[in-house]
Amino acid sequence: MALQWIILTYVVAAEAAVALLLTLPAPNVLKFRIVSLVSLILQPAIGIVPFAAFQLLDIYWKNEHRMMCTSETCTATERDRYEKAIYKSQRNVILCAAGCFLYWCVYRLCNYYKEIQRLEEVVKKKKEE
Template sequence: MALQWMILTYVVAAEAALALLVTLPSPKLVKKRLVSLVSLILQPALFVVPFAGFQLLDIYWKNEHRLVCTSEICSAAERDRYEKSFFKAQRNVILCAIACLLYWCIYRICKYNKDLESLEELEKRYKEE
């Protein structure tokens, strides 16, 4: 189970690096090539959305079927273990949400840059006429 969260963490780190790379100011040619490369990567990277969704469903199911330790019978160690698992679940929900949000942001940035390029080409054609 920890391997899935490690993979998702690395994917979020890679998405953050790509988002930073695409948004940094650079010359037009470099930006155009970079956006086209990232656009090619986006389609296979779409796996992160259903993967994160499955992880969210897993967290929800575990939360619904978790043993609650609120009585006085529970020891301090059991209570700490319960709280620790609850905080891990919250962290993992945030990680899943960030993975989906970063993917969407990268997609929109690439689409915006492509639309901008097409508008610039259209403007050139109108100026030539």
């Protein structure tokens, strides 16, 4: 069970690093090479979205079927275990949302830089005429 969350954590960290790399100032030649490399990786990386959606469904199902521990019959240990499970599920929801959001950010940044490159080529052609 924990392996899927470790994988998701590493993917989110990699997406954050790529987003940071795309937003750092760099010469245009280097920036466009980085964008072309990241664009090649984006299509297979779309798998993070259904994976995160499946994890969200799993969290929802477990939350609906979790035993409530709010009465006075619960021991302190059971109450602590219940609260820890709630905190872990909240953390995992944030992780799933971050994975989808960062993928979208990287996708939009790549499209933005590609559009800039296309517009620069149009301006260059107009100047040559």
